[in-house]
Amino acid sequence: MKPIRKNFGNELPFSLLLHYKETKSPQRELPDHQYHWYEFVYVYRGKGTFFIDQTFYEMRQGDIIVVPGNTVHRGFPDKEDPVMSSAVFFSPYLVNNNTFSETYAYLKLFDAAKKNKQYKFTLSPEHAQLVEGDIDAIHEEWEQRRPDGGHAMALLLHLALLHLNRYCLPQAAELGATNELVPDWFREALAFINDHLDQPLELSALAKRAAISPAHFSRVFKQRLGMNATDYISTKRIFSAKDGLLQSNDKIEQIAMSCGFESMPHFYRTFKKYTGMTPAAYRKGNRPH
Template identity: 40%
Template structure:
């Protein structure tokens, strides 16, 4: 049977989701499925079995599973002692940094899991406690949505990935360290969009410059960022709009046009969808004493 593709409805500027301490039952287990996002699964309690990429693994407390994007998997619940687990989903671009530490790549553990077929790690007791604490902090941040919560979640996820990469079983001494997250041409395209989301060009221009086909560019871009090219460019344009709203006295319509929005009704709808307020309300919220 063909695996299903699990849908996500993520915030385009926050491609992250956590399902914290969920009781896994036959009713809520998906059939064979895959998705573009990377996934961490930590087992808190119970026992069960999980199928990942043509192999079965036992699930027990303290186990951590690294599931790269587009990897077929499925969990099987144990009626007598069902699993309670936390699942963390994120797009690779969510943890992208403009600087790298030689010899360290946050997603190295996922790369090795895919290439070596080692998707399961058994955490030592002390690391289990630290993992549980950070997962609880992440869940609290995503629910409270206090100022800076996206930044806090990103930092906490980076901490988890750092711990994973320091586990000997998650490292591959026979492979050369790869400090890149994604291919060079994808990083170049994202930097170009970041610099100028208005003049960066569309799919045809960017894929031609990258030297890959448009369908391949779209597929890799979605896997890497968690969103399609149009949505990504739109988010970057809104970021520029927000900056200009606070840095200039230009009217909202002029700023929208400058940032590439030709349809003002579409601009207003998009801005409110991504920020939760109108452009004028956003500007006024920073101008008020």
């Protein structure tokens, strides 16, 4: 199945979007969505699991899930008690390009999450109330449609990110993931794929390494992640290539080979399929000036 990518292009001034107090069900939940925007999810009630970057987490009231850009993720709400949550999507350029004289790292929680491979945090009732208030204020500005509402939402987003840094960063090295939700071989397969993107990753070889049949490997992969192994590997390779294009000065050919693409035509074809642009255009359009 082709991964779904949300194009937030010109939906709002200042590159911000809010999905406010939505009740998720398995029927309404989107397949895995990937994009360069950042996201944080706040859980009001209900339960479920959340997959992100090789790991499954349980979701409960007061939980915050932070999702850096270009990260494979998907929520799995409980059928009997589905999660009600708000999700805030924003471009990193919105918080990096501020007019304050003092520099503040609004995205440091996201950076720490990616570094530590820890994406879920739990707020105390007091701190949860503050974050709920931040989200309510953003939603109210959107509903009012004031001429200066975009500016207000941008400022409120900065405040929400500051609160998340204050209340979630101290937990960064304390919380554990819940990978017992999946079989050991599946967890090990995800880690192996992540660590060997530069090498051939054939389904038959992955299944043999897990000591199961290719059919069973494919079936469990699709059940657990909602996408097949081939699409997952392609997505991970493209995300790795996007990081290489923005964070290094390596030639495009070097980046393609380091991400496991067997030929340049295949790389260009796949990159354009997932991003809608060529690698050179992506590098030129997304690097800070």
